[in-house]
Amino acid sequence: MKRLLVIALSTLLFGFSLIAQAVSVEDSKGTFSINYVPQRIVVLEFSFVDALAAVGVSPVGIADDKDSNRILKEIRDEIGDWASVGTRSQPSLETISSLKPDLIIADISRHEGVYADLQKIAPTLILPSRRATYEENLQATAIIGKAIGKDKEMQARLKKHDEVMAELAAQLPKGKEVQFGVARDDALFLHTADSYAGGVIRALGLKNANTGRSDDAYRQTSLEQLLTVNPDYFIVGNYVTPSIVDKWKSEPLWSILKAAKNNHIYAVNPNTWSRCRGIISAETMGQDLIKVFNAKK
Amino acid sequence: MATRSLPFLILAMIGLLIANLMFGAVSIPFKQILAGLQTGNEHYFTIHEYRLPRTILAMLVGAMMALAGALVQGVIRNPLASPDVLGVSHGAGLAAVFYMTFFPNADISWLPAVALVGSLVAALMLWWLCGSHSSTIKLAITGVALAALYASCIDFLMLVKPLEINNALLWLTGSLWGRGWNQLAMLLPWLLLIPFALWLAKPLNLIHLGDDSAISLGIKANKLRLASLAIAVGLTASCVAICGPIGFLGLVAPHLTRKLVGGRHQILLPATMLVGAILLLLADLVARTIDPPIELPAGIMTAIIGAPYFLWLLLRTK
């Protein structure tokens, strides 16, 4: 009986793998081919979780820094339970291996050093995530869709994403200048036009504030420099409260900021805006912005 | 007394070797370990591809760093000296951080080579500044000053290009994460230095009697110093290139060993290698199992284990 079941199952699996013919995609290390539909996926960056959740696929393991709250609630609800495989910077390879994945999605910036080891565990798709722009992120998402055999769904989802973004953009005033920054206890980091958040802001028909030199995505900024950037709308993600921005608020110079004068400073969830980087979080960011612009009326 | 502790050390090391193979994010029973060495076994990756090379690497790196420390302390004759005072690890760090910040897209597998070049250049720099005639203490302080220079350059780079901070910091703390057979193969040629180091044991004892008596016994003190330091540099540089600077190992291990087996270099040198291996195996084991699946860099653990012991020891020897 047991043997029969095994035979039946394996024929079934074989059948599936025939249906899902081999796909080849270009990742950051060249051509990646896979000839089955992966069922047990381990992802090592948050943006890939977003991509999987967008087409309703649940990963079995996530490098979530052992803090499940770092993943957006919308996404958590979508994907259900997962096993933590450690930090994004040093995921535990043996935990990954113990999950017996059939696909690993890794970040070229963080995990290039262990790419060879990851490949020994399972086929590894390596794509840009950290330091990736909005456009690069969309491309990576499309590639993930192909690799997990959900190309059609993903294309549809991406198209829907474009529509959603266009719709959101339509509700937002054109060309307003918006700047996003992450505030910690003792430092403010502005996300410039080259960053993911900067790209989303542009995609929503808004404008990035001019932050001067633009060779880096995140820039530590003093109050004086913030004054020179002087954005119309200032969106802050506070990793801790009270953050440095709260301290600055009591200073006379703060009131000179255009955004402070017109009450255009808004707090948002920094996980959505800075860590997650994906189409779902981009849409959430759009909704955040709509709240921002409706609030003033 | 001296020779009696050797079997214990060997036993402890073997025990830790096995423990390192058994425990981790997932525990594997002892019986399955051997089975895990065969391809196709369910633990093949964990045992053969992951834990085994990492464990061997920890053992070798620990032994080499400790040996380098014993050599440097033997030559400089100061309990506070360690390979760190030669500025070698900071030189490697500077080269690595430079490489990571200015070539963020370059192949990361070149990093050990870059770090190795950095540390060797640092050693040459020290030699160029001091020559072979400086007093050893002056050599140490010059090394320290050079290390301070490299450290300030590292800080400057990390502050000007903040994006790579975490990658760089991880490397700078020293970690065995993600090191496998390839890195082990890179380390192997450097093991040749170990017999040379052991061969120096006897003359090292003699210069402890003082330069004059050593010379009268037919030993050229300067040449001996140069040789010992060069070997220490080679050992440190190769380890740092692969694992990053693992702090305190070279400082603490020789001290601990001296307490166990006394100061005769013929026994001290082999024993300190055992102790170094034990310390790093322990540090890596703790770093992997303290809060799985989170992996801490082993360098943090050696600092946390080594630092308080080191302080206690120094205060007691006063």
Place this chain on the structure above:
Amino acid sequence: MISLRFSFFAQCLLLLLLLFACSWISLFSWSVITVTPADALHALYNMNQDSIAQHIVHDLRLPRVLVGIMVGANLAAAGVIMQGLTQNPLASPSVLGINAGAALGMASVSTIAPWFGLLGSSIAAIIGGGIAWAFVMLLGSAWRGGNEHGRLVLAGVAISALCAALTKAVIIIAEDQAAGVLTWLAGSLTDARWQTFDSLWPVCLIGLLGAMLIAPTLNLLQLGDDNARNLGVSLMWVKLGGSFLVLLLVGSAISSVGAIGFVGLLVPHMARMLAGQDHRKFLPIAMILGACLVVLSDTVSRGIIYPAETPAGAILALIGAPFFIYLVRKRTL
């Protein structure tokens, strides 16, 4: 060198002029909003409330310059006292572990144990620095005196390395705070405000006055411990008092702007070249020089990757470390 042999007061006057010039330049240079040199002066006397430029000068730049002056003077004075107490030309807060200890105290409070917050990061910095300094003095057997310069420095380096390793551990465990803590570790005047000034100046004043008072005794220590004892100096009390002053000066400086290094090493030597070996003369000169150096490097730090800022401490370290090497090579140890 004849030009350097001005009378002591002429030297002080010239250096003060230099300090004034540095400060003035710092008030208006490298700003994205144009601040004219005239704005910088207007903001001091009769401020035009509507001018952003003058607001920047008055609310940001002025406290920054003033804090820079005090920090520079503090660190330089601390360096002079440390070199006097230990009779070691390499003694300084950064070489002998105070900076690293303070940084460890600060980092552990701000990342691992924020609930420690009631302790306050500045107090943590002072405690950390104090413990490190005590260890270094004990290990380096500095209390016994003698000529073991190398031993003291090695002890300082070992303790610094220990603190640095633990600090790094703390930073990595709390990954997200890394960038902020690094800036703080290097030492930056960016966040110096009037509040910082208000909390710094009383301590600074007491510390600097104390330093002036201890200066004649430091002269006696130069004669060697035994001679000093014969002249009626209580070594124990001088060293304890001196250490307390050093902690006060360094702790207050570090807690307000972070672990700025090498000022305490560099400046006393420069001052000695100008004013000779008499502590009563070269201590004030060192204070003014230290202030100039910090203000100057703060100004440069704003320009080096303009419009972003580099911490001033990183610049000072780049100047200071080669000087350290030079000192080691020059002195016979």
